[in-house]
Amino acid sequence: MFDQVTEAPPDAILGLNEAFLQDKRDQKVNLTVGVYRDEAGRTPILECVKAAEERLLEREATKAYLGIAGMPDYHLATAGLLFGTGSAVIEEGRWVAAQTPGGTGALRVAGEWLRRNELCQRIWCSRPTWANHHNVFHAAGLDVETYAYLDETGTALDRDRFLDALRKIPSGDAVCLHGCCHNPTGVDPDGETWQAIAAMAREQGWLPLIDFAYQGFARGIDEDARAVRAFADAGIEFLVASSYSKNFGLYAERTGALTIVAREAGVVPAVGSRLKQVIRANYSNPPKHGAAIVAMILSDETLRTHWEEEVGQMRERISRLRSALVEGLQREGVSRDVSYLLRQRGMFSYSGLSPLQVDRLRSEFGIYLVRSGRINMAGLNADNLSYVCRAMAQVMS
Ligand code: LMR
Numbered sequence: 483m484f485d486q487v488t489e490a491p492p493d494a495i496l497g498l499n500e501a502f503l504q505d506k507r508d509q510k511v512n513l514t515v516g517v518y519r520d521e522a523g524r525t526p527i528l529e530c531v532k533a534a535e536e537r538l539l540e541r542e543a544t545k546a547y548l549g550i551a552g553m554p555d556y557h558l559a560t561a562g563l564l565f566g567t568g569s570a571v572i573e574e575g576r577w578v579a580a581q582t583p584g585g586t587g588a589l590r591v592a593g594e595w596l597r598r599n600e601l602c603q604r605i606w607c608s609r610p611t612w613a614n615h616h617n618v619f620h621a622a623g624l625d626v627e628t629y630a631y632l633d634e635t636g637t638a639l640d641r642d643r644f645l646d647a648l649r650k651i652p653s654g655d656a657v658c659l660h661g662c663c664h665n666p667t668g669v670d671p672d673g674e675t676w677q678a679i680a681a682m683a684r685e686q687g688w689l690p691l692i693d694f695a696y697q698g699f700a701r702g703i704d705e706d707a708r709a710v711r712a713f714a715d716a717g718i719e720f721l722v723a724s725s726y727s728k729n730f731g732l733y734a735e736r737t738g739a740l741t742i743v744a745r746e747a748g749v750v751p752a753v754g755s756r757l758k759q760v761i762r763a764n765y766s767n768p769p770k771h772g773a774a775i776v777a778m779i780l781s782d783e784t785l786r787t788h789w790e791e792e793v794g795q796m797r798e799r800i801s802r803l804r805s806a807l808v809e810g811l812q813r814e815g816v817s818r819d820v821s822y823l824l825r826q827r828g829m830f831s832y833s834g835l836s837p838l839q840v841d842r843l844r845s846e847f848g849i850y851l852v853r854s855g856r857i858n859m860a861g862l863n864a865d866n867l868s869y870v871c872r873a874m875a876q877v878m879s
Pocket of ligand 1: 614
């Protein structure tokens with residue numbers, strides 16, 4: 483029977499990471515999967531995480547199952563990051579959350595929850611979007627459509643086309659938006675545009691699902707929540723899929739959350755009960771360790787301050803790398819304007835390289851990028867930057 487199974491194509495992102503690991507060349511550079519790397523090319527465990535783990539080791543008394551939706555103090559910590567302390571959503575009890583296995587788990591639970599409760603049949607994603615969005619939403623039983631996002635250069639937002647596309651989305655459909663640090667492009671709407679989008683969601687009646695995986699990587703913890711807070715201020719229903727992979731460096735701990743915001747508190751118990759039903763049929767109840775770390779850090783003033791410093795250091799390092807990449811490309815004689823790399827935010831940049839140029843970088847230079855031209859900026863460092871700039875200049879010429 484199993485001989486009927488045909489081989490699946492490699493994953494667009496993780497498959498490239500595997501190919502990189504198998505590449506025997508001495509000189510090779512991995513700019514594929516979105517993990518933060520330091521100057522030495524390592525993905526460090528944050529110091530605040532280590533400190534929280536030490537406390538957990540001392541204090542944790544059981545490994546018994548968590549409840550289906552996870553830990554209430556983790557839900558509250560997540561709501562605080564999303565809406566800000568004292569926000570109306572929190573004060574009025576108009577939200578419910580579930581601890582999920584990573585941000586991907588949150589997206590999948592969101593999709594299934596929408597489908598199973600017959601709230602939507604269709605979700606709209608930006609063109610382009612994270613390579614896994616289509617997979618996850620299809621697997622949840624949703625139809626996926628796309629809306630325009632970038633201008634003809636492929637490196638900046640086409641605000642008018644984007645808003646126009648959102649305006650045409652029918653009432654009752656869901657719309658996946660990237661809360662900040664758009665993956666794969668690094669191109670974000672500004673604050674005023676987010677206000678316009680939130681007003682449009684209210685008027686048009688479509689349902690925002692915000693994928694929020696990079697809080698703190700664009701401008702700061704609160705600043706990066708402006709999209710989420712624009713929807714909260716609009717007083718509408720919406721969902722947020724949070725990931726703590728990047729901003730807490732908890733990649734392998736699969737630490738995420740799905741938060742659902744209602745218009746009135748009265749519907750919250752029913753909404754939460756149906757959320758638990760989806761989870762129970764899926765993975766029963768969530769993993770604990772990563773969420774316990776996040777909850778501890780966010781509820782302890784010293785650890786939280788330390789965390790914000792460490793996120794700030796990652797953000798600033800990536801921003802320095804953006805400048806260094808632009809200077810390096812100019813030094814190598816690239817004459818076209820690459821200043822868009824400085825305007826993009828977060829871990830990723832849409833480099834403007836074509837799939838063929840990306841293929842050349844891999845085959846001739848051992849430099850691995852996602853085929854869309856997405857660069858993980860955090861994979862650059864003082865040792866590989868000149869090499870990458872020279873190679874990019876060569877394939878761009
Ligand atoms: C990425 O976009 O590279 C990350 O979000 C990791 C992943 O799972 O694709």
